[in-house]
Amino acid sequence: SQKIEQNSEALNIQEGKTATLTCNYTNYSPAYLQWYRQDPGRGPVFLLLIRENEKEKRKERLKVTFDTTLKQSLFHITASQPADSATYLCALVGYGQNFVFGPGTRLSVLP
Amino acid sequence: DGGITQSPKYLFRKEGQNVTLSCEQNLNHDAMYWYRQDPGQGLRLIYYSQIVNDFQKGDIAEGYSVSREKKESFPLTVTSAQKNPTAFYLCATRFLSSNQPQHFGDGTRLSIL
Numbered sequence: 001s002q003k004i005e006q007n008s009e010a011l012n013i014q015e016g017k018t019a020t021l022t023c024n025y026t027n028y029s030p031a032y033l034q035w036y037r038q039d040p041g042r043g044p045v046f047l048l049l050i051r052e053n054e055k056e057k058r059k060e061r062l063k064v065t066f067d068t069t070l071k072q073s074l075f076h077i078t079a080s081q082p083a084d085s086a087t088y089l090c091a092l093v094g095y096g097q098n099f100v101f102g103p104g105t106r107l108s109v110l111p
Numbered sequence: 112d113g114g115i116t117q118s119p120k121y122l123f124r125k126e127g128q129n130v131t132l133s134c135e136q137n138l139n140h141d142a143m144y145w146y147r148q149d150p151g152q153g154l155r156l157i158y159y160s161q162i163v164n165d166f167q168k169g170d171i172a173e174g175y176s177v178s179r180e181k182k183e184s185f186p187l188t189v190t191s192a193q194k195n196p197t198a199f200y201l202c203a204t205r206f207l208s209s210n211q212p213q214h215f216g217d218g219t220r221l222s223i224l
Binding site (some may be wrong): 001004031032034036041042043044046049051088091093095099100101102103104 | 220
């Protein structure tokens with residue numbers, strides 16, 4: 001069955017450092033992958049999308065990589081700030097437009 | 112997301128009672144989804160609808176029911192058959208074109224009295 005793992009349930013880093021979050025998957029061939037941010041008590045908010053034939057996408061301080069051979073996506077936040085503290089979800093999207101969400105990683109950026 | 116309204120924010124259910132969660136959107140999105148979120152788990156799909164008067168079961172549809180009588184509305188009923196309904200319920204919408212993300216409401220937290 002399809003399985004998505006995100007590197008750890010929680011990640012703590014110091015302000016100003018780069019946060020790296022991992023999304024690994026098995027038994028799936030996604031057409032593309034999306035990353036979302038979720039704050040406590042709120043719904044997820046879309047951040048970035050990367051297609052299966054793309055290696056890297058950037059948006060301001062965010063960078064996403066996608067390696068279909070390793071079945072892995074990395075999500076980087078550079079120059080992290082306390083306001084970046086949230087839970088980050090990856091979502092795989094198949095060719096039939098079906099979404100599968102990972103369990104999320106809770107990021108805490110410490111001042 | 113300002114275009115998707117979920118109500119109520121908090122809901123309490125008594126044993127044996129059905130409750131209905133509301134989801135309304137003004138984004139003119141084609142598809143609407145209901146997810147359940149439990150601590151430490153990913154979003155699990157309950158039901159989805161791509162067109163009015165049609166909907167499909169997701170991975171955990173047992174104990175739930177939906178309707179899609181209008182494009183803007185996709186209410187979810189949690190029936191008494193759902194034995195473990197305590198969770199955070201999220202409604203999402205999207206255009207059906209490829210690469211479109213999902214847009215989420217702010218959720219309803221359901222608890223059992």
